[in-house]
Structure formats: C-alpha cells, structure tokens
Amino acid sequence: MAYPRARTTDLLLQSTGDDLIVFDQQRQLAHTLNRTAALIFKHADGTRAVADLVAVLQAELNEVADEDLVRMALGRLGRADLMEHAETPSMDALRASRRRFVRKVGMVGALTLLLPMVETIVAPRTALAQSGDPTCASDSDSGCESQCLTGCNSDSQSLSATQCDQFCFCNSNSNSASNFCGSDSVFCASA
Amino acid sequence: MPSSNPADAPLKMHTDAFVEADALYFSCYGAQVGILADAVGVLPALLDRLPPHATISDAPVSSCTYQLRLTEATPDSPHCTLSLGNTTLVDNVPLTEGLNRLVSSLQVAVSCHAQNYLFVHAGAVVWKGTALLLPGLSHAGKTTLVKALVEAGATYYSDEFAVLDDNGRVHPYARPLAVRDEAGQVTHQPVETLGGVAGTKPVPVGWMLALQYERGAVWEPTPLSAGQGALRLLENTVMARTRSEDALRIFGRVMETAQAWQGKRGEATQTVAALLHLLEAGG
Known part of the structure; x- marks a missing residue:
C-alpha cells in the first residue's frame, strides 16, 4: 500500500465536532472517526505516500506524529473496510505500533488523544429500534418493508461494537446473527 | 361509528374476502395511517388510543393500512385477525388483545412513515x-x-x-x-x-x-x-x-x-x- 487510497463509494460523510461520521451504505455500518483517523481518511487519496500522510498529521495535529501513527490509522480504517485494497494488519501489529507511539510520546493525556479511533456500529434494522412491537409497516407501499423483518435473533440485540471481542454482525442478507469477531474481522479499533 | 365498546360490536364470521364496513384514517407527524374494519362499532374504541398528536382525517389516504376483521361469532368472546398489507400480525385472538396489538403497532407505523421527522x-x-x-x-x-x-x-x-x-x-x-x-x-x-x-x-x-x-x-x-x-x-x-x-x-x-x-x-x-x-x- 505505497499510496493508500480511502474508499469513496457508497459512503455518506458527516462532520460533527472534531469527528467524522462515515455511513457505509453497502454494509449498513456506521463509523465515527476521531480527528486523526479522519485526517488520514480524507488525505489518503492514492496520491500520498505514508511519509506524506505523516507530514499531514504533523501539520494538522502535532509534530510528534510519525509513521507508526499513520500505520495505526490506516490499519483501523482498513479493518473498518474504509480503504481500497487494504492491507489489514493483525491486531498484534496494531498494538505494537500503538505501544511504540505511546512509548514515544509518553502517557501524556493530550498526546494519547492523537491515537486514531474508529468506532463502528451496525445500523439497526427497524425492528431492533422498537420497543415492544417488532413489526413495522410491512405493506409493500411503504418502502420500509425490507427494514421490518424481525431481524437478528435475541442474542444479538446489542449491536454496538464498542467491545471488539463482542462484536456481533447482523447479516443484512439473512435473519440470522453470527458472531463476526475473529482474528481478521475486528471492526472497532480502539484497542 | 356508533359504539365505543368493542364487546358491543356486531359480530360476523370470517370470510376470505375482506368487506370494509368502517374505516378510520389519521395522520401523525406526516405519517398517514388507515384502519379498515369489517364490522361497525369496533373502531371508536381506538379514538382515544391513537398515537399522540394524531389528527383524524376525512380523506381515505394512507401509506400504511391495517385490516381488522372479526373472526368468531361468540358473543362473550369476540375474536379478530389483524393484518397489515399481506402480513398477518395476529390471527384469531380475543378482540381486546387484537386492539392492544393494533394500538402498539400504530406507534411503530407512525415512527416508520413520519415525513420530515x-x-x-x-x-x-x-x-x-x-x-x-x-x-x-x-x-x-x-x-x-x-x-x-x-x-x-x-x-x-x-x-x-x-x-x-x-x-x-x-x-x-x-x-x-x-x-x-x-x-x-x-x-x-x-x-x-x-x-x-x-x-x-x-x-x-x-x-x-x-x-x-x-x-x-x-x-x-x-x-x-x-x-x-x-x-x-x-x-x-x-x-x-x-x-x-x-x-x-x-x-x-x-x-x-x-x-x-x-x-x-x-x-x-x-x-x-x-x-x-x-x-x-x-x-
């Protein structure tokens, strides 16, 4: 990935505060990217090498930004399926980058805020956002028919992916829920 | 809609063809919902149970239409079937239970069909x-x-x-x-x-x-x-x-x-x- 390129298709973007919300219409996932992750996402356009992205972070955030920080961000974005042709680093590799960066900057609060964060949730089916009644209007005129399935089983009511190891992905093409967390499918990247 | 007590509703046997005898339409936050019944006397019981801020509408316009049909001619225990489009929500349940289900579902329907909110x-x-x-x-x-x-x-x-x-x-x-x-x-x-x-x-x-x-x-x-x-x-x-x-x-x-x-x-x-x-x- 000499010139990393972020995905641009089937995504909705919304800036809010320092964060960027990215809604993946293909996978029905919503991500929030903190400032570091958002800067890399915006500037990884296939024309900039990692060194160039380091320079972006140094200019926009802090001079302590380095290649480890950029690779961490690229890794988080790749795991969230927000990069084209992503090299998906292992969690061990990400942790190693994180350790090196933290060691470099020390555990100074403000500087650890530079660490890239990508938090992901599955956009709920309509039924999952209801109380007491799993039925949305299922008439064919409504346009929300596909949203009104009973959806995931009762084990998957909690769809927040704040805990990587408990991430449960509700397959949009079926009514079954499968535990999606594995060694190479960790979406949230706050570890 | 002469009676507000579901138990007083005239009862009729279920037939395959739905014959509309009464209708209630309302709008709420832009959602337009219709409820059709195959008997008179049932729908008035819903009037004070509609979603908040619902406005009764004279025009038979809806993006979401329920059908409520009475299914059993037992005077002591009227039953009903409730459907929405092609989906049966409850089938041959006591009328009170069917109406409770309908009231609950109406709120969901409004939340799904709301316009501009x-x-x-x-x-x-x-x-x-x-x-x-x-x-x-x-x-x-x-x-x-x-x-x-x-x-x-x-x-x-x-x-x-x-x-x-x-x-x-x-x-x-x-x-x-x-x-x-x-x-x-x-x-x-x-x-x-x-x-x-x-x-x-x-x-x-x-x-x-x-x-x-x-x-x-x-x-x-x-x-x-x-x-x-x-x-x-x-x-x-x-x-x-x-x-x-x-x-x-x-x-x-x-x-x-x-x-x-x-x-x-x-x-x-x-x-x-x-x-x-x-x-x-x-x-």
Missing part, C-alpha cells in the same frame, strides 16, 4: 429550556427515568420516541407513560397524573445520555465525543438504514449543541439527583 428510540424531557435525550432499546429503563425526571420538575416530551426535525430540535411525542410494575404489567399514565406537564414546542437538544441500568451501579458517566454521541443516537434510530442521510445530517446538528455522555446507572431516583447535578454544573 426522524424518530429515535429515546426518552425525552426538557430541563431549563433544553432537551435531554435518553436513547435506549426496550427495557432499558427509559420510562422509569423519564418518570423520575418529570417528578423532579422536567417537562415531559416522550418516554418512547424523540421526534427530531431537520434542525435537530426535538418535538413532543407525549403519549401516556408506559409504566411497568415489578410484575411486568404495564399501565399507561398520562403525565398529568404524575403532576407533570407535557411540552408543546420544539426545543434544541442540550444533552444526550446513553445510560444503561444496572442494579447497584455507581454513577460515573463518561463524556463522549460528538461523533460517538451521534452513533448512540443512530443505533436507536427507527429508520436508520433507509434514512441514513437524514439521520447523519440531523445528528450532526443535534451534536452542535448537545453534550453526550454514557455510563451505567442505578436506581432512577438516585440517578436523577446525580443527573440534575451534572446538568446544573454544565457537564
């Missing part, structure tokens, strides 16, 4: 001019907390849906609070019976608190970034998938003014005291 599954109250949203799924304890906040002086907006407009302001959806007792029985209590008042005007959101009830939990909420706050709202949004673009835009506006927090909470009365302290301190 986004429904988020959240309790909502107003405290000193700004709205406090408490997003959460079923049984998250929203009503309990909303009730305690109202009893502490907050203005009631909803125990079920935060209705957001395009500017990120919350509108009232002041249905009677669905208060669950220890046995799990739900009673519907108008806010006035709690000594509270319902809001009438749209209000900007000042606070978004994603709280999860846990017995004995210590109150230690942590602040969320604007993006994280938006995600907490999105994961409780009724039409998150089909209206994702609206949701992102609206939540972006909400988070321009709102502080977002999350954490565990214990009992409602203790939580309210701590929560109001947080609000008074400005976060």
Whole structure:
C-alpha cells in the first residue's frame, strides 16, 4: 500500500465536532472517526505516500506524529473496510505500533488523544429500534418493508461494537446473527 | 361509528374476502395511517388510543393500512385477525388483545412513515429550556427515568420516541407513560397524573445520555465525543438504514449543541439527583 487510497463509494460523510461520521451504505455500518483517523481518511487519496500522510498529521495535529501513527490509522480504517485494497494488519501489529507511539510520546493525556479511533456500529434494522412491537409497516407501499423483518435473533440485540471481542454482525442478507469477531474481522479499533 | 365498546360490536364470521364496513384514517407527524374494519362499532374504541398528536382525517389516504376483521361469532368472546398489507400480525385472538396489538403497532407505523421527522428510540424531557435525550432499546429503563425526571420538575416530551426535525430540535411525542410494575404489567399514565406537564414546542437538544441500568451501579458517566454521541443516537434510530442521510445530517446538528455522555446507572431516583447535578454544573 505505497499510496493508500480511502474508499469513496457508497459512503455518506458527516462532520460533527472534531469527528467524522462515515455511513457505509453497502454494509449498513456506521463509523465515527476521531480527528486523526479522519485526517488520514480524507488525505489518503492514492496520491500520498505514508511519509506524506505523516507530514499531514504533523501539520494538522502535532509534530510528534510519525509513521507508526499513520500505520495505526490506516490499519483501523482498513479493518473498518474504509480503504481500497487494504492491507489489514493483525491486531498484534496494531498494538505494537500503538505501544511504540505511546512509548514515544509518553502517557501524556493530550498526546494519547492523537491515537486514531474508529468506532463502528451496525445500523439497526427497524425492528431492533422498537420497543415492544417488532413489526413495522410491512405493506409493500411503504418502502420500509425490507427494514421490518424481525431481524437478528435475541442474542444479538446489542449491536454496538464498542467491545471488539463482542462484536456481533447482523447479516443484512439473512435473519440470522453470527458472531463476526475473529482474528481478521475486528471492526472497532480502539484497542 | 356508533359504539365505543368493542364487546358491543356486531359480530360476523370470517370470510376470505375482506368487506370494509368502517374505516378510520389519521395522520401523525406526516405519517398517514388507515384502519379498515369489517364490522361497525369496533373502531371508536381506538379514538382515544391513537398515537399522540394524531389528527383524524376525512380523506381515505394512507401509506400504511391495517385490516381488522372479526373472526368468531361468540358473543362473550369476540375474536379478530389483524393484518397489515399481506402480513398477518395476529390471527384469531380475543378482540381486546387484537386492539392492544393494533394500538402498539400504530406507534411503530407512525415512527416508520413520519415525513420530515426522524424518530429515535429515546426518552425525552426538557430541563431549563433544553432537551435531554435518553436513547435506549426496550427495557432499558427509559420510562422509569423519564418518570423520575418529570417528578423532579422536567417537562415531559416522550418516554418512547424523540421526534427530531431537520434542525435537530426535538418535538413532543407525549403519549401516556408506559409504566411497568415489578410484575411486568404495564399501565399507561398520562403525565398529568404524575403532576407533570407535557411540552408543546420544539426545543434544541442540550444533552444526550446513553445510560444503561444496572442494579447497584455507581454513577460515573463518561463524556463522549460528538461523533460517538451521534452513533448512540443512530443505533436507536427507527429508520436508520433507509434514512441514513437524514439521520447523519440531523445528528450532526443535534451534536452542535448537545453534550453526550454514557455510563451505567442505578436506581432512577438516585440517578436523577446525580443527573440534575451534572446538568446544573454544565457537564
């Protein structure tokens, strides 16, 4: 990935505060990217090498930004399926980058805020956002028919992916829920 | 619609062909809903059970139409089948149960079909001019907390849906609070019976608190970034998938003014005291 390129298709973007919300219409996932992750996402356009992205972070955030920080961000974005042709680093590799960066900057609060964060949730089916009644209007005129399935089983009511190891992905093409967390499918990247 | 008592409804046997004998149409936040019945005398019982802010409509226009048909000619125990489009919601159940199911489903239908408003599954109250949203799924304890906040002086907006407009302001959806007792029985209590008042005007959101009830939990909420706050709202949004673009835009506006927090909470009365302290301190 000499010139990393972020995905641009089937995504909705919304800036809010320092964060960027990215809604993946293909996978029905919503991500929030903190400032570091958002800067890399915006500037990884296939024309900039990692060194160039380091320079972006140094200019926009802090001079302590380095290649480890950029690779961490690229890794988080790749795991969230927000990069084209992503090299998906292992969690061990990400942790190693994180350790090196933290060691470099020390555990100074403000500087650890530079660490890239990508938090992901599955956009709920309509039924999952209801109380007491799993039925949305299922008439064919409504346009929300596909949203009104009973959806995931009762084990998957909690769809927040704040805990990587408990991430449960509700397959949009079926009514079954499968535990999606594995060694190479960790979406949230706050570890 | 001469009678409001379902038990008095003229009964008829179920036949395959639905023959409309009575109809009720209403609109609510832009959602247009119709209810057709194959007997007269049933629908009046629904008039005071429609979603809050519903307006009865004379025009037979709806984006979502229910069919209620009586299915059993037992005078002591009228039964019914309720369907929506091609989907049967309940089949041959006691009429009272069928009507309860319909009332519940009407709220869902409104939340799905609302036009120009986004429904988020959240309790909502107003405290000193700004709205406090408490997003959460079923049984998250929203009503309990909303009730305690109202009893502490907050203005009631909803125990079920935060209705957001395009500017990120919350509108009232002041249905009677669905208060669950220890046995799990739900009673519907108008806010006035709690000594509270319902809001009438749209209000900007000042606070978004994603709280999860846990017995004995210590109150230690942590602040969320604007993006994280938006995600907490999105994961409780009724039409998150089909209206994702609206949701992102609206939540972006909400988070321009709102502080977002999350954490565990214990009992409602203790939580309210701590929560109001947080609000008074400005976060």
